[in-house]
Amino acid sequence: MEIFITLFITGFGLGALYFLVASGLSLIYGLMGVLNFAHGAFLTAGAYATWYFTTSIRADGSLSSYVISLFIAGVVGALFAVATEQILIKYLYDRHIDQALVTVGLGFVATSAYLGWFGSDPLIVLPPTQLYNTVQIGDAFVGIDRFLYIGVAALVLIANFLMMRYTRIGLIIRAGVENRSMVTALGIDVRKAFTFVFFIGGFAAGLGGALATTYASGVGPTLGDAFLIYAFITVVIGGMGSVPGTAIAAIVVGTTQVLVNYYVQGLGDFVVVMLLALVLLVRPQGLLGKVAH
Amino acid sequence: MTSNAAIRVSDLSLAIGGAKIVDGVTLEVKPGELLGVIGPNGAGKTSLFNLISGLRPATRGNIYLGDDDITNESPASRASKGLGRTFQTSSVFTLLPVLENVRLAAEAAMGGSMKITRRAYSFKPAIAKAEEALNAVGLSDKRFTPAGALSHGDKRRLEIAIVLASDAKVVMLDEPMAGMSVENVPVLTEIIRSLSRDYGRTVLMVEHHMHVVLGLADRIAVMHQGELLICADPQTVISDPTVQSAYLGESL
Amino acid sequence: MNLLPGKYRYVPVLAMVFFGVAAFTPILNEPGLQQTFAVAFLFAALALTYDLLLGFTGLLSFGHALYYAAGAYGAAYAMARWDWGIIPAGIFAMVFATLIALFTGATALRVKGIAFAMVTLAFAEAGHVIAVLNMWGLSNGDQTLQLNFDSVPDFFLGVNNTRNLYLLALVTLILIYVAVWWLTQSSMGRVLQALRDNEERVSVLGLKPFNFKLIAFVLAGVMAAFVGVIAVIVTNNANPVMGSTQTTISLLLMVILGGIATRWGAVIGGLIYVVLSQRLTTLDTQGALSGLPEWIGGPMSEPAFILGVIFILVVMFSPGGIAGALYRLRMKFGSSVK
Numbered sequence: 001m002e003i004f005i006t007l008f009i010t011g012f013g014l015g016a017l018y019f020l021v022a023s024g025l026s027l028i029y030g031l032m033g034v035l036n037f038a039h040g041a042f043l044t045a046g047a048y049a050t051w052y053f054t055t056s057i058r059a060d061g062s063l064s065s066y067v068i069s070l071f072i073a074g075v076v077g078a079l080f081a082v083a084t085e086q087i088l089i090k091y092l093y094d095r096h097i098d099q100a101l102v103t104v105g106l107g108f109v110a111t112s113a114y115l116g117w118f119g120s121d122p123l124i125v126l127p128p129t130q131l132y133n134t135v136q137i138g139d140a141f142v143g144i145d146r147f148l149y150i151g152v153a154a155l156v157l158i159a160n161f162l163m164m165r166y167t168r169i170g171l172i173i174r175a176g177v178e179n180r181s182m183v184t185a186l187g188i189d190v191r192k193a194f195t196f197v198f199f200i201g202g203f204a205a206g207l208g209g210a211l212a213t214t215y216a217s218g219v220g221p222t223l224g225d226a227f228l229i230y231a232f233i234t235v236v237i238g239g240m241g242s243v244p245g246t247a248i249a250a251i252v253v254g255t256t257q258v259l260v261n262y263y264v265q266g267l268g269d270f271v272v273v274m275l276l277a278l279v280l281l282v283r284p285q286g287l288l289g290k291v292a293h
Numbered sequence: 294m295t296s297n298a299a300i301r302v303s304d305l306s307l308a309i310g311g312a313k314i315v316d317g318v319t320l321e322v323k324p325g326e327l328l329g330v331i332g333p334n335g336a337g338k339t340s341l342f343n344l345i346s347g348l349r350p351a352t353r354g355n356i357y358l359g360d361d362d363i364t365n366e367s368p369a370s371r372a373s374k375g376l377g378r379t380f381q382t383s384s385v386f387t388l389l390p391v392l393e394n395v396r397l398a399a400e401a402a403m404g405g406s407m408k409i410t411r412r413a414y415s416f417k418p419a420i421a422k423a424e425e426a427l428n429a430v431g432l433s434d435k436r437f438t439p440a441g442a443l444s445h446g447d448k449r450r451l452e453i454a455i456v457l458a459s460d461a462k463v464v465m466l467d468e469p470m471a472g473m474s475v476e477n478v479p480v481l482t483e484i485i486r487s488l489s490r491d492y493g494r495t496v497l498m499v500e501h502h503m504h505v506v507l508g509l510a511d512r513i514a515v516m517h518q519g520e521l522l523i524c525a526d527p528q529t530v531i532s533d534p535t536v537q538s539a540y541l542g543e544s545l
Numbered sequence: 546m547n548l549l550p551g552k553y554r555y556v557p558v559l560a561m562v563f564f565g566v567a568a569f570t571p572i573l574n575e576p577g578l579q580q581t582f583a584v585a586f587l588f589a590a591l592a593l594t595y596d597l598l599l600g601f602t603g604l605l606s607f608g609h610a611l612y613y614a615a616g617a618y619g620a621a622y623a624m625a626r627w628d629w630g631i632i633p634a635g636i637f638a639m640v641f642a643t644l645i646a647l648f649t650g651a652t653a654l655r656v657k658g659i660a661f662a663m664v665t666l667a668f669a670e671a672g673h674v675i676a677v678l679n680m681w682g683l684s685n686g687d688q689t690l691q692l693n694f695d696s697v698p699d700f701f702l703g704v705n706n707t708r709n710l711y712l713l714a715l716v717t718l719i720l721i722y723v724a725v726w727w728l729t730q731s732s733m734g735r736v737l738q739a740l741r742d743n744e745e746r747v748s749v750l751g752l753k754p755f756n757f758k759l760i761a762f763v764l765a766g767v768m769a770a771f772v773g774v775i776a777v778i779v780t781n782n783a784n785p786v787m788g789s790t791q792t793t794i795s796l797l798l799m800v801i802l803g804g805i806a807t808r809w810g811a812v813i814g815g816l817i818y819v820v821l822s823q824r825l826t827t828l829d830t831q832g833a834l835s836g837l838p839e840w841i842g843g844p845m846s847e848p849a850f851i852l853g854v855i856f857i858l859v860v861m862f863s864p865g866g867i868a869g870a871l872y873r874l875r876m877k878f879g880s881s882v883k
Binding site for chain 3: 102113276277
């Protein structure tokens with residue numbers, strides 16, 4: 001039972017990281033129809049930002065430096081994402097396959113640039129000592145960092161919810177995911193919303209990258225690529241364009257993966273893929289998704 | 294129950310999220326007949342075609358091709374039973390040459406199993422049939438042009454050639470004249486007329502050009518807000534007061 | 546569709562003959578260079594099988610590497626663990642890959658477009674995980690599954706016989722080229738191209754799109770598996786990278802760079818990609834990039850960086866690659882395309 005609790009919360013934490021990557025992917029796809037293969041590169045950029053900040057700028061190993069580095073990682077991810085939208089995506093308006101291809105190319109370029117800059121070996125990022133503590137739940141001991149991932153993801157989910165519900169841009173995004181041509185017909189400039197979803201998607205991914213350095217104890221050029229694949233699976237299972245669906249799917253994917261991997265190494269990754277196949281067979285639009293356009 | 298209709302729909306309906314797109318349409322078209330389907334924008338004409346060709350599943354009602362209930366069959370199996378159609382926006386295979394567009398339809402209709410072991414151009418009967426169809430619509434000289442490079446009017450002709458070559462007994466034409474230049478309309482009108490007169494096809498045609506429909510159709514079906522208002526000969530239809538009010542926008 | 550006017554049709558044949566003869570002349574007499582070209586031929590062949598999906602059927606798969614890896618691992622496993630000869634091992638590998646392609650294809654094809662891309666990606670990743678983690682002791686993980694030298698004839702072994710490997714790879718490329726050419730000219734191949742252009746219209750002609758797409762998917766997979774079998778002989782092992790998403794993405798790059806739906810575009814893309822990758826690395830070790838500042842010289846020494854940049858430029862400014870530019874020219878001047 002103790003092991004189950006530990007594994008479950010670890011899986012929940014991993015799911016939280018998937019959510020940070022997948023929420024942006026899902027919104028970008030839902031609103032613009034762009035499958036963003038460069039999203040992993042945003043995450044990796046955030047992770048390297050954290051590494052740089054906590055080893056070269058404020059290498060005091062304090063909790064405050066870590067928190068600041070999270071924020072910086074988010075901003076780096078967001079800036080990278082906005083630049084991608086402004087420089088590449090914008091000019092391929094409504095050419096969905098070309099947009100996906102261009103992000104494939106960007107991911108390719110970014111990974112090799114990271115390789116050229118930072119080398120292929122993972123760079124170690126040491127989290128503040130506070131995160132090494134464990135929390136006792138019943139008889140089980142769970143690393144406190146897991147709760148940090150979950151907490152950050154929950155904040156992002158709540159912020160997302162409030163923004164979608166109460167801000168003008170959120171309303172435009174929601175309506176745009178539902179029916180973009182209608183929003184355009186009403187004379188609303190959806191392009192600002194495009195840039196905005198890239199901004200928040202990139203921010204969440206950068207944040208996820210910073211936390212991933214703690215989860216994976218460091219950052220290498222392909223850190224983001226590893227997360228991206230499971231984030232894709234999360235998005236498909238949750239339903240493209242649905243943030244709540246993505247959240248549920250992220251938890252399912254993270255916990256399944258960790259629990260099953262504990263018993264047979266690697267089998268968890270496998271089971272998650274089979275889960276995806278199952279969802280597609282039973283409910284092709286995903287858990288909470290609308291029919292893909 | 295048997296009837297001598299080429300195609301028959303009964304109580305055919307489509308509802309999307311509570312909105313009635315097509316509502317209880319019952320209709321019979323006799324073999325060789327040319328039926329015009331008219332109605333204001335959004336009346337459900339194209340949706341009716343989508344239901345009949347199977348691209349959308351009906352929420353209620355039945356569709357019979359001859360005596361055969363095809364309501365639950367896939368678009369492909371309906372087509373192989375002799376139901377052909379064109380689309381409102383030209384949807385030819387743009388990267389394939391014109392002849393190839395028609396040849397594919399001919400081979401599919403001949404029960405060609407689309408063999409992997411046979412070179413496409415070595416199946417002569419399909420080519421002969423395709424050539425004949427292209428001849429009928431006057432596109433023979435453009436047979437090797439990629440279909441995507443054709444003019445709008447030529448694409449519409451190509452669509453007709455495709456249904457002609459496909460041996461479909463029942464042909465549905467969705468706005469064949471849309472976007473045609475004025476001088477091309479009479480040419481295409483004659484091609485459509487010969488579909489029913491010379492080739493004996495049953496034709497259902499959605500069309501906005503009233504004079505085209507009046508000149509061509511044996512009977513006209515008028516749709517309004519998903520419902521079938523009337524289906525009768527052209528004279529009866531144009532003098533019918535409910536049709537006039539539907540077009541003039543008065544409440545019924 | 547063939548973009549080469551009749552009088553240029555023999556160019557691919559001449560090119561093949563040239564490469565065949567060149568191996569016996571000083572031009573290509575060095576084993577290192579022959580090995581590079583052997584790998585390039587195999588990737589060109591693999592790119593061709595990918596073009597059958599992307600260019601001729603309109604299916605954007607991110608999991609094509611899975612079938613290549615299935616072929617390679619299937620053959621390597623049968624040779625290493627069961628001491629089978631290369632021929633039965635190769636047949637086993639292709640049957641194995643066919644079954645995987647059937648199952649994954651039938652599942653993935655239930656969805657379309659971008660969702661299809663994601664599902665194929667996920668399946669390939671599952672295979673990649675098995676290879677990397679050496680699950681159930683199948684793959685040897687990063688240690689790679691070595692070629693059992695007793696299973697292949699001696700004339701394919703050793704540096705002295707690199708020319709034979711070169712010729713084997715060339716013959717493989719020619720076989721795949723002919724197979725893809727035949728397929729695309731066949732009745733069925735035309736249906737695939739029609740599907741690429743307009744799926745709905747294919748269904749109202751009375752043809753079931755799903756069946757045709759599945760056939761294309763499986764055929765492309767089987768051919769990729771065949772290339773995988775040969776790759777085990779040429780590179781002496783089956784390794785996890787073969788099944789990685791990176792491999793599929795490089796195939797995508799090759800096909801897009803060369804131009805989709807032309808066959809020779811994929812071949813040129815594959816050759817350029819592999820040879821350029823090798824040459825760019827050489828450029829760096831010769832110190833050609835040493836004058837550049839570190840922040841730009843670092844990435845420049847990664848071949849993937851430059852290839853990726855070229856790829857982005859091609860997608861943005863010349864859709865269809867080299868062949869696409871040619872195609873637009875021909876559309877513009879209206880010459881007959883048959």
